[in-house]
Amino acid sequence: MFESKSGVFLIAGLGFFALSFLVMGLLPWAIYYKEPELSVAQMAEKGMTPEFVDLAERYPDRFKQFFGSPNYKSYAEALQLGHDVYVAEACWHCHSQFIRPVSNEDLRWGPVSHALEYQNALQRPVLFGTRRVGPDLIREAARRTNDWHVAHFYKPTAVAPTSVMPSYTWLFDAEAYPNKKGMALITYVQSLGSWLREYPYFEGDGPLGTGAKSGEPYADATVAPASLALRHGVSNDPH
Amino acid sequence: MTTVSISSDLARHPDAALAGDLVDRKLVLYHLTAGLVFLGVAMLAGLAFSLQFLQKYPFPGIEYLSPGRWRMVHTNGVAYGFLANSFLGSLYWAVPRLTMRPVYSRKLSWFIFWTWQAIVGVTAVGLVLGHAQALEWGETPTYVDPVALLGLILVAVNFLPPIFSMSGPMYVSLWYFVAAFIWTILVYAMGNFLPEYFVGGAAAGAIGGLFIHDLVGLFVTPLGWGLMYYFVPIILRKPMWSHGLSLVGFWGLAFFYPLTGIHHFLYSPIPLFLQHGAVVTTIAIEFVVTTVIINFFGTLRGQGDKLRTSIPTRWFYTGMIFYFTTCLQCSFQTTLTFQRIIHFSDWVVGHAHLVMFGVFGFWLIGITIYLWPRLVGASQWYRPALNSWHYWLTALGTFVMFTDLLVAGLVQGTLWRDLAPWEASLIASYPYWLLRSISGTAIFVGNLMFFYNAYKTWQMSRAPRESMDRNLPASAPIPA
Numbered sequence: 055m056f057e058s059k060s061g062v063f064l065i066a067g068l069g070f071f072a073l074s075f076l077v078m079g080l081l082p083w084a085i086y087y088k089e090p091e092l093s094v095a096q097m098a099e100k101g102m103t104p105e106f107v108d109l110a111e112r113y114p115d116r117f118k119q120f121f122g123s124p125n126y127k128s129y130a131e132a133l134q135l136g137h138d139v140y141v142a143e144a145c146w147h148c149h150s151q152f153i154r155p156v157s158n159e160d161l162r163w164g165p166v167s168h169a170l171e172y173q174n175a176l177q178r179p180v181l182f183g184t185r186r187v188g189p190d191l192i193r194e195a196a197r198r199t200n201d202w203h204v205a206h207f208y209k210p211t212a213v214a215p216t217s218v219m220p221s222y223t224w225l226f227d228a229e230a231y232p233n234k235k236g237m238a239l240i241t242y243v244q245s246l247g248s249w250l251r252e253y254p255y256f257e258g259d260g261p262l263g264t265g266a267k268s269g270e271p272y273a274d275a276t277v278a279p280a281s282l283a284l285r286h287g288v289s290n291d292p293h
Numbered sequence: 294m295t296t297v298s299i300s301s302d303l304a305r306h307p308d309a310a311l312a313g314d315l316v317d318r319k320l321v322l323y324h325l326t327a328g329l330v331f332l333g334v335a336m337l338a339g340l341a342f343s344l345q346f347l348q349k350y351p352f353p354g355i356e357y358l359s360p361g362r363w364r365m366v367h368t369n370g371v372a373y374g375f376l377a378n379s380f381l382g383s384l385y386w387a388v389p390r391l392t393m394r395p396v397y398s399r400k401l402s403w404f405i406f407w408t409w410q411a412i413v414g415v416t417a418v419g420l421v422l423g424h425a426q427a428l429e430w431g432e433t434p435t436y437v438d439p440v441a442l443l444g445l446i447l448v449a450v451n452f453l454p455p456i457f458s459m460s461g462p463m464y465v466s467l468w469y470f471v472a473a474f475i476w477t478i479l480v481y482a483m484g485n486f487l488p489e490y491f492v493g494g495a496a497a498g499a500i501g502g503l504f505i506h507d508l509v510g511l512f513v514t515p516l517g518w519g520l521m522y523y524f525v526p527i528i529l530r531k532p533m534w535s536h537g538l539s540l541v542g543f544w545g546l547a548f549f550y551p552l553t554g555i556h557h558f559l560y561s562p563i564p565l566f567l568q569h570g571a572v573v574t575t576i577a578i579e580f581v582v583t584t585v586i587i588n589f590f591g592t593l594r595g596q597g598d599k600l601r602t603s604i605p606t607r608w609f610y611t612g613m614i615f616y617f618t619t620c621l622q623c624s625f626q627t628t629l630t631f632q633r634i635i636h637f638s639d640w641v642v643g644h645a646h647l648v649m650f651g652v653f654g655f656w657l658i659g660i661t662i663y664l665w666p667r668l669v670g671a672s673q674w675y676r677p678a679l680n681s682w683h684y685w686l687t688a689l690g691t692f693v694m695f696t697d698l699l700v701a702g703l704v705q706g707t708l709w710r711d712l713a714p715w716e717a718s719l720i721a722s723y724p725y726w727l728l729r730s731i732s733g734t735a736i737f738v739g740n741l742m743f744f745y746n747a748y749k750t751w752q753m754s755r756a757p758r759e760s761m762d763r764n765l766p767a768s769a770p771i772p773a
Contacts, residue, residue: 056540057462059471066468066547067475071511074551075483078503078571082496082563091493142423144361144432154560156633157710169562172494179427179488180498182558184505186637187346189715211348216716218346218726224356 092174097249098130105244106132108200109237116227120234129241136242137176139235143222150183151192151246164193164247164255171249176242188219193247196254203240204232315389320402322668324382325661327410329744331374332654334417336737338367343733346726357421365420365432371649372430372508373441374413379657380516381409384452384470386664387523391464394455401451405444412441429505431484438485445481449474465539469519472547476511480504495562502563502571503554509648510550517653518542518585521609524660525592528606529599534591538584545581549574559632572627579624586617604680608659611688615651615695619644622699634710639725640702647695650736658687658743665747666754675749679742686739694732701725 055061092100102124110117110124121128140146152167153159160166171192172180198206205212208226210219225236232240247253344350345360352358385402389395396402412433419425419434426432433441452474456467463471484504488497522539526532533539555563555571589610593599599606622644625631635641662680666673674680701722708718 056544057468059457059459059463062463062468062471063475066544067472068479070547071476071479071551074503074554075479078552078555078567079483079487079496079500082499082567083492085564086494086496089494141427142362142425143359144365144425146427147361147364147429150637152561154636156560157706158712159709162709162712167562169495172498172562175493178493178497179501180494181427182498182501182561184429184557184637184641186709214716216719218348218719220345220350220360221354222359223354 086169086173089170089173091178094134094175095126095130097174097176097245098126098133100249102126102129103195103241103244103248105196105200106241109241112200113231113237116231116233117237120237132238132241133176133245135235135238136240136245139225139239140181140242145191146181146183148183148185148187148219149189149191150186151177151181151190152183153190153192159190163190164253165250167192188217191243191246193250193253193255194243195246195248195250196244197256200240200244203243204236207232207236207239315393315395316386317395317399317402318668320399320406321382321385321664323406324378324385325664325668327406328375328377328379328382328657329661329747331370331378331413332740333744335367335370335375336733336740338363338370340730340733340737342367343726343730347723347730356423362421362423362425365425366417368430369416369420369432370413371654372513373416373433376513376649376653376657377409377413379661380513380520381405381448383520383657383660383664384516387466387520388452388455388470391467391523392455392459394458397451397454401447405447405451408440408444408447412437412444416441426485426489428484428488428501430508431504433485435485435489438481442478442481442485445478449478464522465533465536465543466519466523468543469515469522472543473512473515473519476507476515476551480507480511484508498558498561499555499563499567502557503551505557506554507551510546510553513649513653514546514550517656518546520660521589521613521656524605524663525589525609528603528609528663529592529596531592531596533588534594535588538588538591542581542585542588545584546578549577549581553578553627556627559627559629559636568629572629575627576624579620582617582620586613589613604677604684605659605663607684608655608662611684612652612655612659615647615655615691618695619648619652622647634706635702636706637709638702638705639698639722639729640706643695643698643702646698647691651691651695655688655691661747666750669751669754671750671754675746675753679746683739683743683746686735686742690732690735690739694729694736697725697728697732701729 055065106129107124110121117124121132153163153165155166171177202213206214206217206219207222208230209221210217222236222239225232225239227233247255341351342360342364350360385396416433416437419437420432424434424436426435426438431438452470456463456471480503483500484507487500488504492500522533552574553571555567556575559568559572561568590613593610600610601607626635626640626644662674665671704721704725705718708721
């Protein structure tokens with residue numbers, strides 16, 4: 055059996071793989087099977103972010119041309135496009151999208167990630183990520199202004215001198231205003247974590263609080279994380 | 294046992310005429326060449342990407358040269374361009390020899406060859422154009438996935454008939470090959486289609502984890518070990534030390550390896566008991582790996598001098614030492630304790646480079662060095678000294694890169710845990726990233742020497758000579 059063709063093919067090849075898929079793949083699938091997966095439209099209907107409206111006010115002509123007026127439909131469109139840009143540029147290779155319950159991550163970013171936060175079409179395939187060259191983004195909503203993101207996507211070192219993020223100038227038009235993809239990407243990034251009842255969570259400058267230990271995404275989140283007292287001799291401010 | 298006698302039978306005639314018509318040498322040569330071309334492209338992409346970390350990326354602000362996109366060309370080029378091509382070339386050499394039968398169809402072989410190059414080419418272009426899929430190591434655009442799956446099925450159709458038409462038990466290599474053919478199809482289908490079309494959320498994360506690790510454990514690892522069980526006894530001209538350990542190694546890998554994938558997402562929203570299961574099975578792998586390593590070093594016993602005299606053997610055994618290192622490292626890093634610090638850090642990047650390049654890349658390079666003169670019909674390498682330079686630059690470069698990134702990971706993880714501003718982790722990483730680029734350059738230069746040497750060897754074999762040895766690799770005494 056252990057050296058025969060049928061043994062290797064059926065037991066090792068098919069059997070053991072099926073076993074692993076059953077235990078490690080189908081089981082979590084079954085656990086979350088009943089949880090509804092929100093479509094992009096449903097996510098948009100839960101409420102658009104002020105940042106999306108802000109884009110419309112800041113770049114009225116361009117916004118009108120790209121998305122019309124800021125409503126749930128155009129918000130959904132921007133979210134989807136922004137997500138697609140995020141994937142195409144492989145942002146997720148350097149930015150994770152989950153907060154772990156260890157290593158003070160809840161103090162730095164906000165509440166620990168919960169499985170239900172990922173039951174939506176924009177997490178298909180799920181964007182957990184496996185590397186953090188830059189910070190985690192799942193609590194990024196409203197943490198920074200649209201202006202900051204515009205400058206940052208155009209030339210990251212302009213606002214974060216130590217950054218090793220590439221500049222994404224093709225998300226801008228010839229006059230250095232964000233184009234449709236650029237606005238969509240900013241909308242998407244500004245939406246990450248906006249489903250929490252209370253946000254944003256600030257790094258470094260937030261009010262002192264008890265820390266955000268709750269893992270429940272829709273429960274009352276506590277106030278923003280503790281101020282980051284440890285500076286290690288490095289200034290957090292752009293020079 | 295029967296299996297052992299087959300291998301020793303082949304060992305007496307490593308290039309014997311018995312395999313003469315069974316192997317399409319040109320096809321092997323084409324696959325290995327394609328593998329080296331993609332290795333070159335992937336290394337260039339990796340090297341360029343590493344410069345981004347020094348804020349010195351040579352082509353900033355150009356959409357189609359975006360570092361993020363070329364990173365995917367780097368990883369996918371290695372997996373589907375270099376490794377897959379070199380594996381196929383080696384298999385077309387080894388499987389007919391192990392089964393005494395040709396592959397199913399020579400036409401199909403060539404169809405697979407050109408289809409596969411097209412798949413890798415379209416994948417690279419698609420990634421650069423921004424058509425990536427958000428699956429680690431499955432970034433192949435969604436429109437390539439079904440074609441690639443079809444290609445993998447055709448590979449199985451081509452290789453399984455000669456194996457299944459044999460009678461009696463199979464040699465160790467063939468266990469690994471048979472399992473790998475079926476696993477690769479299943480893994481590719483699972484990883485590329487389920488999370489995209491059928492499963493969402495954290496459950497898809499579990500499947501994505503399985504895919505990342507199964508790609509290493511069920512596609513690359515069994516093919517790599519299967520080839521080692523073939524080439525090491527051939528070059529050392531003796532059977533494996535222990536058949537019993539070969540059995541333990543294969544069945545241990547087959548049982549435990551598929552269960553480990555979720556260890557990529559520890560402390561994630563995937564149910565914790567599954568994460569624990571993945572940790573336990575990952576540690577179990579280390580014990581299995583130890584038996585395999587013991588078996589191979591037992592085989593080497595008494596012939597340690599071969600590490601000096603035989604360049605392929607040197608690559609093989611360096612790869613095995615690196616394999617033991619990565620697996621030992623893995624049994625620690627997979628624990629929840631280590632994960633607190635090293636997850637998301639460069640530690641993992643170092644680990645990945647040591648596994649994919651330091652182990653499987655090394656083995657395939659060793660196999661290519663062994664096969665190349667035999668394929669082009671040269672009596673030896675153009676400059677054996679260049680092979681030595683290639684080895685030392687690449688091996689040292691890989692070792693330095695691994696160590697460097699390992700330490701960098703500890704530094705980054707500790708700074709993150711201590712709530713240092715994010716910038717602190719970047720500033721602390723610069724020296725490590727610089728050393729990473731330098732060691733990467735050493736690897737690249739070493740391999741440029743290898744490419745040059747391979748080209749000149751090929752050119753040398755084309756040059757008109759008095760008579761014979763162009764088509765006479767069979768008895769030619771090429772140094773192993």
